[in-house]
Amino acid sequence: MDIQLKPLSLDPAKLDGLSEQLLRSHYDNNYTGAAKRLNAIRGQLSQLAWDTTPVFTINGLKREELIAANSVYLHELYFENLGGDGVLPSNGLSIALTRDFGSVERWRSEFTALAKAMGGGSGWAILNWSPREGRLVNQWAADHTHLLAGATPILALDMYEHAYHLDFGAKAAAYVDAFMRNINWNTVYPRYGAAVKASALSFGVEPSAVNQATAQLIDVRRAETFADANDMITGARYADPADVSGWVGTLDPERPVVVYCLHGLDIGRSTALSLRARGVSAQFMEGGIEAWRAVQLPLVPKAAA
Numbered sequence: 001m002d003i004q005l006k007p008l009s010l011d012p013a014k015l016d017g018l019s020e021q022l023l024r025s026h027y028d029n030n031y032t033g034a035a036k037r038l039n040a041i042r043g044q045l046s047q048l049a050w051d052t053t054p055v056f057t058i059n060g061l062k063r064e065e066l067i068a069a070n071s072v073y074l075h076e077l078y079f080e081n082l083g084g085d086g087v088l089p090s091n092g093l094s095i096a097l098t099r100d101f102g103s104v105e106r107w108r109s110e111f112t113a114l115a116k117a118m119g120g121g122s123g124w125a126i127l128n129w130s131p132r133e134g135r136l137v138n139q140w141a142a143d144h145t146h147l148l149a150g151a152t153p154i155l156a157l158d159m160y161e162h163a164y165h166l167d168f169g170a171k172a173a174a175y176v177d178a179f180m181r182n183i184n185w186n187t188v189y190p191r192y193g194a195a196v197k198a199s200a201l202s203f204g205v206e207p208s209a210v211n212q213a214t215a216q217l218i219d220v221r222r223a224e225t226f227a228d229a230n231d232m233i234t235g236a237r238y239a240d241p242a243d244v245s246g247w248v249g250t251l252d253p254e255r256p257v258v259v260y261c262l263h264g265l266d267i268g269r270s271t272a273l274s275l276r277a278r279g280v281s282a283q284f285m286e287g288g289i290e291a292w293r294a295v296q297l298p299l300v301p302k303a304a305a
């Protein structure tokens, strides 16, 4: 089956500092071209006599298939993660970036420096979710084929010259700055949430299944949410999910850990995965404190805790 093109999801006339001509050329020539190439290669592969075809032909076709497929996938991520105002709100992703890079600004500095360092060459700067390390990772990809094994791309920045030359000539750094001003974090955050959800499938525990006698219950609601809250789970203590490295050493290594956030979504899941990557036997509470509350399990006023 041929791969189908995805329509351009943004209005290319409305980007800040990236022209409609550049976006249309990129979509029509490079993205569409990669999809056509992929379909042509797969057409040839489907007819190949595998037993008698020279190995150099097989190597060449399979290599080109990989390049074309990843070019299609990454270009789709690229166009979908443009069209916003570039402002990352305070949410589970900003918490994860702070946890994994020290601050959102430090993440931004690393990501943009990595991209600018690729100017004049070709490749992608990618922010990945790595389930192996339970964290976000900035990745250098020299071409379409260098992807971090097992990781999920969250944000993709095309550093091939065709992505900027029409507007910026050789000024790759100015292109990177323009890209950052146009990131649509409303598409990036759900990608992160879905990747974390898939990684955490085995590590959830229902409120009614938590063993309060043995578990260390850690309240990891984001700081603003916790500041506004009136109560918390009986026996729990608070720890900032943006600072896991700051408190992981205070946990009792002999007792299992259950973290909970407000609704049991990316913050609780991601904190549990971050702890597991640090060697802690951690689970997250399905549904968060709101699910606990719904089944009338014990809560205490925050002041008393």
Ligand SMILES: [Fe+2]
Pocket: 026, 030, 031, 075, 158, 160, 162, 163
């Ligand atoms: Fe491209």
